[in-house]
Amino acid sequence: MDRPDFYRFHQGHRNLPFADAEYDARLARLCSTMDKLGVEACIFTSMHNIAYYSGFLYCAFGRPYALVVTKSQSVTISAGIDAAQPWRRCHGDNITYTDWQRNNYWRAILSVTGPGKVIGFEGDHITLAQKALFDEFLTPARSEDIAPATMRQRMHKSPAEIALIRAGAEVADIGGYAIKDAIKEGVREIDVAMAGRDAMEREIAKRFPDAEYRDTWVWFQSGINTDGAHNPVTARTLQRGDILSLNTFPMISGYYTALERTLFVGTVDDASLQIWNANVAAHEYGMSLLGPGASCAGITHKINDFFAERDLLQYRTFGYGHSFGVLSHYYGREAGLELREDIDTVLEPGMVISMEPMLTIADGKPGAGGYREHDILVITEDGNENITGYPYGPEFNVVG
Structure with missing residues (x-):
């Protein structure tokens, strides 16, 4: 033989x-x-x-x-x-x-x-x-x-790539709405996460019938579990007043997109609302800075100053955003396009980047928990286009 x-x-x-x-x-x-x-x-x-x-x-x-x-x-x-x-x-x-x-x-x-x-x-x-x-x-x-x-x-996306990333962002939004609908007191994190994942996988199969399906996932965190951006899902049950972190990650042919939002179960206390609103304001400010000619380090320093003026910079735990494309949580990373102090890359049209400020307040302190908003933006000739649709902030995201 x-x-x-x-x-x-x-x-x-x-x-x-x-x-x-x-x-x-x-x-x-x-x-x-x-x-x-x-x-x-x-x-x-x-x-x-x-x-x-x-x-x-x-x-x-x-x-x-x-x-x-x-x-x-x-x-x-x-x-x-x-x-x-x-x-x-x-x-x-x-x-x-x-x-x-x-x-x-x-x-x-x-x-x-x-x-x-x-x-x-x-x-x-x-x-x-x-x-x-x-x-x-x-x-x-x-x-x-x-x-x-x-x-x-x-780091420089073609029109075909941007179209796929745009579709992924729309799928992430669908997962976000499914998660919002599943949030109730007494429900486990894992059950909420599965609702979001299943909704996204069904939508991906509908939009891309000839694709292979794998790797789409959700990190849904509650209470103390919100302190880290990448904390895994647990069986913790949701309680009234809990801070929540919604994170949907559809994977389409190796391309990663994401939606990340802060929510609360039923009600939000005054201390938490103050931190949440400050992070939302930083998020909006950060998005306004994303445009051609701006450097990753320069944007980072400006958001740092924004938080420092409000005595919140000490609660920041990582960079403010990163590139999108062929990447996921276990392979790939365009480390040269991250919003950090040590990255001098200048933004150019055709790049795709997130804005995702996060503040973490230690357990036991007023407003304890992790606060994070995350939108995906395409850099254009004269600014940016936000391709994330799910709303952020307290008006929409106090639920259950």
Whole structure:
């Protein structure tokens, strides 16, 4: 029996998040970057870059995956356990490697790159063990960290990407309304979260009938559980007067969007209302600052000053916003487009960024809890467009 190191297994109809022309344009921009760096081939190993340049979002389950890009080819490298699914979901060619011999993954990659080339890799993703195999099998003349350049490319969204992100924001709003309807005294966090998640998954399937469905989730927090932005859902039951944090995250073909809102169950006390209104005011002020020519650090310092004038800056716990695109809570992050003091990136039309100030008041103090509002904004030629629709603030979000 012939037991090959790798082979091609292509069957079925291909379905991708975007048209071929979108991927061709992304690859063309990548090849331009490769020319500038003198790189002959790129090996992408992260979920976000493989998805961005090919459309394929892998499920590793302990196996390595790759996308190899040369001046003439774009080839995903996938494990035999997935059969032809990676080919059906990728732009370009696909090679399946087998388990019959250790490191067939690298032999498949070598079949595309050839030995002794100048190779680009993702320095922020590849492990030390895999980098050693990279050097052993490919014997590169030189290796170049391509990750920073690809991140800069991903920060600028195409019209097709913005359309998908806009749809995701609309789905996030639908999840938010479903959560609002489910909020009642005595209900568990997990039950409210499931209502939001189910509503979003149904809507995604309605809008994108040819997509794959996975990873959509909700973080719904109450009481002390609101103190952190990413605290998991629990079985805590809601009580009258509880502060709540609504967080919906629809995932569409690897693209992440979000809605985040502060709410209260039934009533809100005066101390909490004061903090909430201050955070809403900072949110509105921050959104007014988002436009072409503004720097991430400059925006951050202005919001810091806003909070400091109200003696609230000490309650801020993280940055004020981040980029959107191919990312999620377990892969991908365009760290060069975050609203933080140490990020000097200047906003440009076509970027998509959130505004999400958060204040956390310690348990036992007046107004205790975490307050956060979150909208998604597309940077335009003369300002921004807010694509989040669910209302924020006390008038709409004292519920149950």
